[in-house]
Amino acid sequence: MALFYRLFLAFNSTFLIIIVYLIKESYKLNILASFSRYYSWVLFLLLPVILTAISFWVAKLLATDAINDSSVREIELANNSFLPTYLGYFFVSLGIEDVPTLVVVFLIIYVFTFLSQSLYFNPIFLLFGYQFYFIKTASNIKVFLITRKALKKPGDDGFDNLKRINDYTFIDME
Template sequence: MNVFYKLWLTFCSLLLTMTVYLVKEDVLLNSLSIYVEHEGVKQLLIFLPKYASCVIYFITVVCCTGLSMVLVRWLSEDQIAVGSIATVETANDAFLPSYLGYFFVALSVGDSGTFIYVFSMIFIFIFFSKISYFNPVFLIFGYKFFHLTDNSGLKIVVITKKELKVPCEVEFYKLKRINNYTFITSEQ
């Protein structure tokens, strides 16, 4: 399940970038609408303004990210005992500039073939990275990203709704392992 979840989480983290490219290229739901012919005249069956496509794209991204939170239950469990964490750092600000770079890539790529190539390369790098599963949509759901360093010096990323401030008070009983360096909480 961990490999499937990592694939899904990687896809979700890049899905917003894909929608930025689709909007830039005017691949809108209107262009996918169905035309019907009635008495020799073609009529558009569905007409949606451009902003409707953008809203539907964003809702799709949010729903996919929401599904990743449901799939968490099948990951293996781990825990962090009280007193085992030496430092706590917020990681949202560290990941956001890299993520915004993906938007600039989506906006600057000129054709779909190049976008697919670049998107695939970024996907592979994120999938095989140890800690890069940042998805800003998690912030909408109230999750935060933290760098935790344990007493032995190992640095991990924890995605949680908890507010972590005091290292010696950090404790998790139902922490789900994405990989050896990235964890997400299943507690709501």
């Protein structure tokens, strides 16, 4: 299940490249042929939101782990660390001229995102109220935490219902 989830998260994290390309190229869904192309664009934008919502449901099936409050030594908000990456994705998708190039670029970015397996930043998580943090534990291990909690001071919060995405990435399901 963890492998499937990591594949799914990597897809969700990079899928916006395709959405931006489709909108840039003014694609329109055939089922909405009698409507304005803007209806297709709304559906394009809703698709990654729906897939992200599904990822929360699937996360419940992952192995459970915990980090107690006394083991948290440092907290660093990571939301802004990924802005340059996502701006890069958008600029790349705006510069792509055709579908074969889009497929190749998407696959390269997807493979590198999946193989890095260190971070699964998806900006749509922010719409669901999640924040991204780097947490340094008492054993000096830095982990990536996705949570709805607003973390400010080390030791104030424990995490009893974490789902392990990989050895260094967790999502808080509380």
